[in-house]
Amino acid sequence: MNLIELHHIRKYFATQKAVDDISFQIEEGSIFGLLGPNGAGKTTLLRMITGIFYPDNGEINFHGKKFDPLNDAGNIGYMPEERGLYKKMKIGEQALYLAQLKGLSKADASARVKEWFIKFEMESWWNKKVEDLSKGMSQKLQFVTTVLHNPKLIILDEPFSGLDPVNANLIKEEIFKLAKSGSTIIFSTHRMEQVEEICDHIILLNKGKKILDGTVNQVKQDFKENIYRLGANVLPEHLMTHIFEVVKHQPDQLLLKLNEGTTTNNLLNYFISQDVTINSFNEVLPSLNDVFIKLVEGTTNARAFQQI
Amino acid sequence: MNKIGLVIGREYFSRVKKKSFLLTTILVPIVIIAFYAIIIAITIKGGSEKRTVAILDEAGLFNDSVQTKDKSASYHLIKNETEASYIKKYKDAGYEAFLYVPKFEPSDVNAKPKMVLHSQSSISLSTSGDVEKLVNKSIEDKRLQAQGIDPAKYKSIAADVDIENTIDTKEGGKKSVAGVAYAVSFACGMLIYMMMIIYGTQVMRGVTEEKTNRIAEVIISSVKPFELMMGKILGIGAVGLTQFAIWIILIFGMQLALPLIFPDMLQQLNDSASAGGKAAMAAEVAQGLSSLPLLKIGASFLFYFLGGYLTYASLFAAVGSVVSEDQNEAQQLIFPILMPIILGFVIMTKAINDPNSSLAVFGSLFPLTSPIVMMGRITYDIPLWQMGLSMALLIGCFLFFTWITGKIYRTGILMYGKKPSWKEMMKWAFKKS
Numbered sequence: 001m002n003l004i005e006l007h008h009i010r011k012y013f014a015t016q017k018a019v020d021d022i023s024f025q026i027e028e029g030s031i032f033g034l035l036g037p038n039g040a041g042k043t044t045l046l047r048m049i050t051g052i053f054y055p056d057n058g059e060i061n062f063h064g065k066k067f068d069p070l071n072d073a074g075n076i077g078y079m080p081e082e083r084g085l086y087k088k089m090k091i092g093e094q095a096l097y098l099a100q101l102k103g104l105s106k107a108d109a110s111a112r113v114k115e116w117f118i119k120f121e122m123e124s125w126w127n128k129k130v131e132d133l134s135k136g137m138s139q140k141l142q143f144v145t146t147v148l149h150n151p152k153l154i155i156l157d158e159p160f161s162g163l164d165p166v167n168a169n170l171i172k173e174e175i176f177k178l179a180k181s182g183s184t185i186i187f188s189t190h191r192m193e194q195v196e197e198i199c200d201h202i203i204l205l206n207k208g209k210k211i212l213d214g215t216v217n218q219v220k221q222d223f224k225e226n227i228y229r230l231g232a233n234v235l236p237e238h239l240m241t242h243i244f245e246v247v248k249h250q251p252d253q254l255l256l257k258l259n260e261g262t263t264t265n266n267l268l269n270y271f272i273s274q275d276v277t278i279n280s281f282n283e284v285l286p287s288l289n290d291v292f293i294k295l296v297e298g299t300t301n302a303r304a305f306q307q308i
Numbered sequence: 309m310n311k312i313g314l315v316i317g318r319e320y321f322s323r324v325k326k327k328s329f330l331l332t333t334i335l336v337p338i339v340i341i342a343f344y345a346i347i348i349a350i351t352i353k354g355g356s357e358k359r360t361v362a363i364l365d366e367a368g369l370f371n372d373s374v375q376t377k378d379k380s381a382s383y384h385l386i387k388n389e390t391e392a393s394y395i396k397k398y399k400d401a402g403y404e405a406f407l408y409v410p411k412f413e414p415s416d417v418n419a420k421p422k423m424v425l426h427s428q429s430s431i432s433l434s435t436s437g438d439v440e441k442l443v444n445k446s447i448e449d450k451r452l453q454a455q456g457i458d459p460a461k462y463k464s465i466a467a468d469v470d471i472e473n474t475i476d477t478k479e480g481g482k483k484s485v486a487g488v489a490y491a492v493s494f495a496c497g498m499l500i501y502m503m504m505i506i507y508g509t510q511v512m513r514g515v516t517e518e519k520t521n522r523i524a525e526v527i528i529s530s531v532k533p534f535e536l537m538m539g540k541i542l543g544i545g546a547v548g549l550t551q552f553a554i555w556i557i558l559i560f561g562m563q564l565a566l567p568l569i570f571p572d573m574l575q576q577l578n579d580s581a582s583a584g585g586k587a588a589m590a591a592e593v594a595q596g597l598s599s600l601p602l603l604k605i606g607a608s609f610l611f612y613f614l615g616g617y618l619t620y621a622s623l624f625a626a627v628g629s630v631v632s633e634d635q636n637e638a639q640q641l642i643f644p645i646l647m648p649i650i651l652g653f654v655i656m657t658k659a660i661n662d663p664n665s666s667l668a669v670f671g672s673l674f675p676l677t678s679p680i681v682m683m684g685r686i687t688y689d690i691p692l693w694q695m696g697l698s699m700a701l702l703i704g705c706f707l708f709f710t711w712i713t714g715k716i717y718r719t720g721i722l723m724y725g726k727k728p729s730w731k732e733m734m735k736w737a738f739k740k741s
Binding site: 047050051052053070073074076078079080082083084085086087088089097098100101102103145 | 311315318517518521522524525526527528529530531722
């Protein structure tokens, strides 16, 4: 079942078509990657999903019903890209306050905050102020306040920026756990290696339009260029054949691009006939980074102001 | 609705729990009381330094010595000098000033002697006034004697009438004291003026802080922007009321406690009040206060403080939502908001003296100035229709401003980068949501 469905969402600003006719669905319990270069319209789209902005056009359905920002707010946790916390407020009180704003009772909020603080080893922070925290620490706090109320939909905009590998891993583990327990996660980032590791499904935005939509594997399959890696102990010096082209030649490894109309069996037969002892052979799929660059490259980097 | 309560609570407690709140709230009345105490102490002890004035009397105005009741100055007659020669000496002789009285006939009614008061730096008004009084009295005495009138007899003839103003109410006549009514009006107007600016700018800074910290984005995903804005305004307003309440309690408490702490003080006060001075004055102030409709003043003060604060706070919130960290941007936008507040203060000072002038009536009806100006008229009898219209206009203005600024706030709080122009803000304000 789809947790959230967007139908032809459009949001124009005075000089920008920030989001231009975007539709997609997110399945419940999945981790969804929202990708795009700077200024592609990701934040605007996320703000519409959190109810901060109203779309000019189109419809958002949440849990099978029309999205109602006021009543559904308690089911959404949003961690914006630019972190926001009250600097002068005590950390424990702040977490309680944000949880209560999401509709938890004071007793519930207090219990949850304590539970998460213990989980993240933050108990000693309770009476400190946010201004006393390092960037990574406040990041952890922000993550906790986002997921405290156990929302159905968690929106994370660049959640790992500024975190060291240990803390990044801690949060990554939590994201997986939350997804496993049924929460749906929208994950927005430029860091493609994280997307490949975490996300099930991605869409790519550019200039306010959706230019790619699919599961990570599907996207990789769609953009593959028939490149294979072949490892062998001894490789012949000269390889002259119409079956493939050599992309990269290393002493014990070859990167080969299969020509049209040939299969991997043709390729393997060729090497066997050359009496090469093969010890590894696998397909090389493009990384999301490659796909991203291929799709976005060439379009003007920063968006120009346009007349609407 | 529950959520706006949470916002109000946070705004309120995060301020009230701060040490600086406690400090200013408690320190301000202490400073006021200490100020009182110092003034009283100085008046009891009398002037610290005596002014010394040398007089070269060529007209024989003063006989052998200068008789004066003025304790703050001493006058000495100089002999065997001329004006030109003594000008060089009086400073070294320890005199602050030197009065030259040329030769003339004091008993001649048409004499116009040219007297000069020499000093090293410009002399204070009170000194020159005292000297003038001294000289005039001496000349008058000489003239009285020349006419054959006994100065003591003349003094007993001179009239000195006090006219007392009684306000006739249903409960009977009450003695009114103009000075007390004036002071109460001015204090109320001044307080509203200060509180509107102090708490208004607090609202503005709070909004800007939320915007630049990006916390607004997190909160607006769970609370309506309007609720966040109103929560902040109401929370800070409650802080203001709390501060008032503490001040009132403290000031009354201190005034009760002061005589217990310094039992001598009252005694001294009574002693020095020989010529019907301080004690009589205190009684008069108390009488003046009791003649005022205190309940009406208190209720109106509360209404106009809240009305004025709420009206302006929403404007300050809108300004806070459109500016970024740059303080200069805020300064530019605050200016048009401060203008009517300052204007109100100016009209208020006029309204105290002339409460039924057309300017005062206009100022107390126009909702941007009425919270302050009405305080200037509050001790007088204001026609019921004016009071009602003024209150209705203020409430209407508050509702209208909140509606408009709520829209500016909603857009501004999520906009980063360039400050929007007036035109853009107007567009946000009147855009249909």
